[in-house]
Amino acid sequence: MTAQRTPPSASHGVRPRPGDPTITPALVAEHGLTMDEYGRLERMLERTPTFTELGIISALWSEHCSYKHSRPVLKTLPTQAPWVLQGPGENAGVISIGDGLAIAFKIESHNHPSAVEPYQGAATGVGGILRDVFTMGARPIAMLNSLRFGSLETPRVRYLVAGVVKGIGDYGNCVGIPTVAGDVMFDPAYEGNPLVNAMCVGLLREEELIRAKAEGVGNSIIAVGARTGRDGIHGASFASEDLSEENEAKRPRVQVGDPFTEKLLLEASLELIRSGHIVAIQDMGAAGLTSSSAEMAERGDVGVTIDTTKVPVRETGMTPYEILLSESQERMLVVATRGHEAEVQAILAKWDLVAEVIGEVIAEPVYRVTEGDRIVAEFPGTRLVTDCPQYHPEARESEEAIARRTRDVAAIAPKGEEADPAWTLERLLQSPTIASKHWIHRQYDSTVRTGTVSGPGAGDAAVIRIRGTTKAIAVKTDCNGRYVYLDPRVGGRIAVAEAARNVACTGATPRAITNCLNFGNPKKPEVFFQFREAVYGMGDACRALETPVTGGNVSLYNENPQGAVYPTPTIGMVGVLDDAAHATRMTFTTPGDAIVLLGENTDELGGSEYLSWVHGVVAGAPPHCDLDRERALIGTILEAIRAGQVRSAHDCSEGGLAVAIAESCMGDRARPTGARLDLTAWGALPLRALLFGEAQGRIVVSTAHAEAVLAIAQRHGVPARVIGQVTAADQGLTIAAAQGRCTSTIDRLATAYHEAIPRAMARAAAETVTETAGGTR
Amino acid sequence: MTRFTVSVKIVPRHGLLDPQGKAVTDALHTLGFASVRDVHVGRLLVIELEAADTAAAQAKVREMCERLLANPVTEDFVIAEIAKA
């Protein structure tokens, strides 16, 4: 404690609440504030804070709200383009897609809550990101999810997978938003600390865009939606700590989601925004009422006053501290034009929801909380959130990462079985990271809203048509954390490049990204190094591909007792197709079509799924990522698709060329084809690098007009070659290479690919009953 | 070994949001059952098992609840009834 402190009652009329704990160093530490930070708080107030004030600041200065470790690095990301209507800083980013229409989108993590309670943790993650999008005035039209788990061989992981998937499905299905795409990877690095990132995409008319900016002195602040209970108090600070055993005891009470209320809130909010009675609206997300009110005040540069006795509560005897920090779900904060409160309440009542005036926008530049007549918290100024400490942590690459990256992986001897490359291919297709995610997404309603042109598993990205136009958007999440771990800068680039390539393979021009930066403890130099370099890498790619960053989320302290998870900057990419009829899928359709490879095969095995899954080795330099070439490749595929010359397009990612070809043959199990490939042109490459290496910048295309595709590629300066032909399924898959041959039946490949995850999860069904008492779904 | 029938009640943990209970309460009010104060919706499990005696049956079922049947984070359980079958 600093020396010259004035008792709170001496100034400002702020008095400690009877019954509240007194501030001690231990209490400060429990709130996750350092003594330096506490000193800053005292200087800001010019007195000792009250317990309520300590709680408020502990939430606002948590990483989750303040970005105190990450902001300077994030500032380096490109955020502008002519089509960007709203960049970072709002509930969600917004881009124009022409015709007066815009897309709002954002991704967010719910990693820690999902580790503790997978079903509710994932469900409430979906709820939160939905609110971020519809509070921009956008109607949600699609959901995505990006998941990382430990090895599917362990029962706990299977339990997590079952619960997370059911939680995501139940919530989105009930609200009626199709879940259309995502990505899932399994690696022991995520054991104990799964990543659950949810993305929402919404559609709005440009003029309906609304921002979460409190304005207009005298306007009313209204709490809307569900009542406030004692759920998840201090979730924001909790999300900013390691998930270690000591913290287990601090576990906040889990938040329970109510998608039914969310659906009502969605309809009511959109009606409210269109009514013209409100000037701002924001989700009460992490740190609930505290962060939503402080952020809205800061954006509008106005003061606010809130009376906690006016907040509709679910439980009796709640203190201001609890009401301010509760993370009860399905709540919103609205600023209504003075005199229009009754209209706001009427709209909410139509949807059977409550709306109570709890405060006011004031001219005086303060953030004030009262409990009836008693002032329980008061901060000077309007910059509570950004007036936080900023850190520039030390960054140093870990010796282990360097050692792994520089290991000569070519020296790893093939296993005996690999003499038959078909063995290796089938084995890779069974890797849960590569295998079909059908077991997951068949639990997601992907067709509600009748807009899904290409749903989960059908193409490299999902395609959603935009009604009333010929347009469609394509969306996808991606990130290979293993690459980022081995080389953060390259890995960051690849995450963006792969997401862009996936979107382009459907025929959409990549337009912008949102991102969710899942990293470990930033106070560790090796983690901060990963963070900084990965963000730089993302920035490189976003600039090169003209896909600016419109928002995102930082999730730090993703650690388990073994250390940090792989650095995982998940990218959520949005692209636009001018003509939905061009939407292209990944599977071969027509025997006789030529198979063209766009891009070049290389001798790069580093960081591959092959090394990890077949040899248990995570090492080597991840593949090169030449952004100019990626850009040219995207130009090529888009031109070829728009010219009507492409029957299918699928990028090469985990598992390399052989896996991409196999997926194109039997990804659609109901309509399989075969293929005959000749790769003898790459006689100099080791067979396993040719088949399973993960060289970037490659797309497998099937076409009836190979010459036309080759000509387009040549114009863009992209290497391209006919490598084979689509055949009937009963012809199987044959790949001839200079150093060997790979032949298999489509049935064997399909069994390996489609049944790996269902088989593993059948074990989960016999281990866990992920039913919750409340759930009837 | 004797055959026992053990009933277990599993209910949402007190203080957690119980949206289902709330929906049922509201529906009952709409139907005119104004005297209803609150409703909680949980699960009832009836387990038939072999055990040496009542105490053993109870101990087994308690273990099942802790390991599998109830979610320790969101639910409370009560072993409500043990009867010889």
Add this chain to the structure above:
Amino acid sequence: MTRFTVSVKIVPRHGLLDPQGKAVTDALHTLGFASVRDVHVGRLLVIELEAADTAAAQAKVREMCERLLANPVTEDFVIAEIAKA
């Protein structure tokens, strides 16, 4: 008026498949609880209400079950317990 807590068990109508019961049985076996013969899973409703006396509370809850809480086509209900709160 007195406050009562009434528990209602709602179970799948006899003869209909109880997939939850089967799933729980299988899971218990996998976890090594070999002595489990069978499990039935039903819904448990705990209703808090005001009533003049036990008989009135019971009658009210019976009416609720018939009108809303149980589906006569697929479910059976039993009023299991009535306690003064």
Add this chain to the structure above:
Amino acid sequence: MKVGVVTFPGSNCDEDALLAIREHVHLEAVPLWHKDHDLQGVDVVILPGGFSYGDYLRAGAIARFAPIMQEIAAHAKRGGPVIGICNGFQIACEAGLLPGGLLRNDHLQFRSMPVTLRVESTATVFTREASAGALLTMPIAHGDGRYSADAATLDRLEGEGQVVFRYVDATGHPTSAANPNGSLRNIAGVSNASGTVVGLMPHPERALDPLLGSTDGLVLFRSLLALTKA
């Protein structure tokens, strides 16, 4: 002719149903609000999919008490056409407009996928333009779709031609592998005795546009056009 689509709290396919009627069969379609007692003079009622009242307690259990349901029951009693899709089917069963009930899928999971249906009866208002035995592909998306009734009821339904759709495989056989939820006798849709009320779990309104992969749902809505001519 005018078609009404009910919005219950938690309905989420109401908009899809309205668009289906307006854009694909070019009839007038109006939303009906659950709290109203006004059918706005509609000739046909659609109970759309979704999660009315969050599916809490039982799918459809609470929705059947909505004020509008009294009017819909009266409309059905007068012989007015009603179709319940997915959650609408569940509501219609709960309300006693259709026999049987829909229970949790036997595998306990939500299922979203295309299914193949065989038309079992063309003696309903919604299938008269279809041919008996025709195979239709459309999506399902539900967690509680296991059609159940006692054996006597099932026999009666079969005997009276009230089984309207069955889940079948690509060759038209009602195998257990083709049954996505454990429905008894692979029943995907049923009707009342007069064929004026139909319920089905699959979503015909999601199978109207070639861009979305199937137009097989059209026949249900086109069948309504015969009403206009009659």
